[in-house]
Amino acid sequence: MKAFGKSYITIFLLALICLFVSCKKSTSGGSTPPVAEVEENIVFTINPDPGSNIHPVTAATQNVTVTVTSKLPSKGIDAVVDVRKDGDLSQVFNQILTLSSNSFTANITGLSQGVVSTATITLTSKGNTSNTAAKSFKLARK
Numbered sequence: 001m002k003a004f005g006k007s008y009i010t011i012f013l014l015a016l017i018c019l020f021v022s023c024k025k026s027t028s029g030g031s032t033p034p035v036a037e038v039e040e041n042i043v044f045t046i047n048p049d050p051g052s053n054i055h056p057v058t059a060a061t062q063n064v065t066v067t068v069t070s071k072l073p074s075k076g077i078d079a080v081v082d083v084r085k086d087g088d089l090s091q092v093f094n095q096i097l098t099l100s101s102n103s104f105t106a107n108i109t110g111l112s113q114g115v116v117s118t119a120t121i122t123l124t125s126k127g128n129t130s131n132t133a134a135k136s137f138k139l140a141r142k
Contacts, residue, residue, distance in 0.1 A: 042077065042123050042133040043070040055139040060111050062139060066121055067103040075127035081106040083119045086138070092117050098126070111141040 047065045048055060055062070068077065076099055083093040092110045108119060118138050125131035 039073045039125055039128055039131050040070040042068065042073075042125060042131055044068045044121075044123055044133060044135070046121060046135055046137065050137050050139070053138075054116060055137060057111055057139050057141045060109060060141065062108045062111060063105050064108060064119065064121070065103060065105045066123075068099070068123065069102075072100070072102055073125040073127050073131065075125070076100045078124045078126055079104065080122045080124075081108065081119065082122070083108055083110075083117050083139075085112075086116045086118055093119075099123075108139075111139070113141045116140040 045067050047067070064081070066079065066081075079095075079097040079099055081093065081095040081097075082091065084091050092112075093108045095106055097104060106121075111117065116138055117140065118136055120134060120136040122132065122134040
């Protein structure tokens with residue numbers, strides 16, 4: 001009977017060892033969490049760049065070239081070109097684009113003679129909406 005009791009103890013210990021081994025947390029084969037992309041702040045230039053002067057326009061249209069000089073975010077950039085009359089803030093022109101290259105040309109239309117307007121160009125990263133940059137300039141058709 002002593003041999004029979006030792007058998008139960010042996011089986012109990014083996015079962016206990018198997019239980020501990022099967023519950024052990026595996027450290028191999030786990031996936032690493034994705035690393036968030038670190039984007040450069042958006043920086044761009046506009047051409048023509050009148051600085052603080054009012055850009056004179058000779059027709060109802062004006063081309064403006066926007067060039068992103070920083071590294072483009074991997075998901076691209078949303079661009080908004082908004083032109084409003086200074087007097088009543090009514091919208092003259094609006095264009096929304098999604099960029100995957102570093103430059104585009106906006107063909108601003110609808111400029112009225114003798115009316116000063118403000119063009120605002122806003123670029124926003126599609127992957128990080130807090131990464132945004134904007135520039136404004138004044139223009140007037142002669």
